[in-house]
Amino acid sequence: MPTKKLALLGVLIALCVVGRIAFASIPNVQPVTAIIIICSFWMGPVTGLILAAGSTVATNMVLGSGTWTITQIIAWSVIGLMSGLIGKWFQKTPVVILAIYAGLCGLLYGFVMSLERLVVGKLFWPYYLAGIPFDVNHAIGNVIFFMVLFPVLSRLLKERAAYMIQ
Template identity: 55%
Template sequence: MLYLWRYVLSAASYLFTFQMFNLSVPSLLLVLFFMGPAFGIILAAGSAILTNLFLGSGIWTVFQILAWAFIGIVSGFLGKVFPNMKIIVIAIFGAMFGYLYGLIVSLNILVVTDYFWAYYLAGLPFDTYHAIGNVAFILLLYPFLKKLLLDYKKQNYD
């Protein structure tokens, strides 16, 4: 039995390490950069509700929807206003959105207690992991998603 628990704990620590790198913000940013801001709120709300069905939900779900909606709308407008934006600038926005997401979602603690700053500052290392992951995923996914999403948009919406 002890042998089995060693594997369970090993797998859990592996998953905990990599769950800090989250595809939600970079995929939302890229999809809405190419598809436009109209999809922002629907995709943000749908993403938050769907992921929270599997991962568990609470008061933070409302703040996730707000954060993802804001990120989605800003990304959509960036794509409309600056359609030829360089990938490195999009990646920088991805890093900033990683920290912004953490800030907005941390506001949920105000529903329960007044210790916002302690809670937020304790979460900054995770926000840093999210920011780094956002940059890495944007740099990796951008070339593929750009062609795929622009073709989809041309076939279905233009």
């Protein structure tokens, strides 16, 4: 991996960490998912995977980690991979459609996080249903963060993505 791309990933991970910590007091509202979607869209699925794992590990060092850390890595990695593939195949997708997609990713994230209950032998459906209001917060936050961050990050990443393609 080129040094410039590695440095850019480090800055993007730091942006995710700062954003997640800054909004930690609002349940499930944080810019990490939107940043992963935007960066993966312009830089590819592998970048999304690295950004998802790096952001999760780095933020959980501050906010606390546990069994949910693995599930967070999986959820954000899936979102990063999907977003990277959308960017490769459908780069002309309208921003409004991508914002709706970002909202749906908030709901997907909550569902994947709830799957941990199946693994540890707890009740899945009560846990998932109780978490729906938090998932809706995540979805709404994703749409807002996406609409705010997409123009800024796209301008920065679109130019760099051309010479940093996987």
